């Protein structure tokens with residue numbers, strides 16, 4: 372496909388996303404009807420779609436319309452390229468620009484427009500991040516680096532880097548976490564390597580790893596990963612010490628791959644139904660990686676930024692408080708309750724800490740950690756409460 376045909380395809384897919392279809396589904400649906408597209412075409416089109424979703428406000432302003440075509444126009448204008456060179460109507464290129472399109476479009480004005488934050492959220496965003504709001508907003512407009520977590524129970528960070536280099540995959544140590552490597556080239560081949568098959572690494576963001584490295588662990592501890600999902604945190608925690616590891620999720624089907632992933636990593640995890648959780652307690656550490664806005668991960672999942680609503684944010688903060696209150700009694704005296712979000716918002720982070728301490732006498736905050744994409748990985752928050 373020509374670069375112009377890729378832009379036409381991305382515009383078509385973006386129109387479907389703007390109508391409400393999930394981006395992954397729209398991409399797959401398009402690819403099914405486009406057998407002529409090779410893997411490089413599909414990757415380039417995907418990049419266009421996700422770049423546009425990260426920069427929806429500013430590309431729409433520059434392109435003069437919130438449509439697939441407008442977004443692609445805006446993308447080209449931001450890159451300093453002349454859209455007329457792509458919108459030619461020749462072959463599979465998008466149809467030629469109308470006169471109105473050629474002159475439409477303006478520089479984004481408000482901070483929400485420039486930084487691609489939904490207008491209704493800008494005040495919360497600015498208040499949560501203070502004088503870093505501009506810089507963090509800008510960072511969310513860029514693609515996220517790819518990180519992996521070295522399974523240090525199976526190999527070393529340097530050993531894995533050498534092994535991957537032999538496969539043509541380049542990495543460098545990430546500062547954020549001791550087990551993290553940033554993948555600088557060849558990332559698309561990672562999950563087809565023998566090292567992955569043998570459980571010597573997992574795909575995991577560096578900030579996500581950093582919060583797992585921040586909790587104190589010792590051999591023999593009994594740990595409950597209360598919102599385990601696919602088990603990314605369980606595996607990262609389990610790799611650090613010989614734990615008695617339990618995993619739970621309110622939607623147990625989300626944990627369906629966890630037993631196989633744990634086996635691959637050489638770990639044992641006991642999955643618990645909701646009514647089994649208390650019976651196995653108390654736990655030395657309960658880790659709550661709660662459902663959240665995902666705002667810290669908007670580089671990787673930019674659709675979430677535009678699908679979030681005030682109602683959903685309020686619903687999430689209520690669920691977060693409820694999870695904290697229902698897990699606190701599961702912690703053994705002297706034990707730790709760890710609360711984590713991949714959110715940048717005060718309402719989901721600091722305000723939850725304050726609320727929990729007010730509602731739950733007998734608990735204190737040991738420490739908290741706030742990371743933003745300016746630290747290299749996703750935005751993440753961790754609070755560790757101790758039971759007196």
Ligand SMILES: C[S@@+](CC[C@H](N)C(=O)[O-])C[C@H]1O[C@@H](n2cnc3c(N)ncnc32)[C@H](O)[C@@H]1O
Pocket residue numbers: 597598599600601602603604605619620621622625660661662663690694
């Ligand atoms: C941020 S995700 C967890 C990601 C996972 N820890 C990982 O590292 O891959 C939050 C999870 O919380 C679960 N969840 C939502 N409400 C819950 C509740 N009330 N109790 C327990 N889990 C809940 C969701 O099903 C979801 O899988």
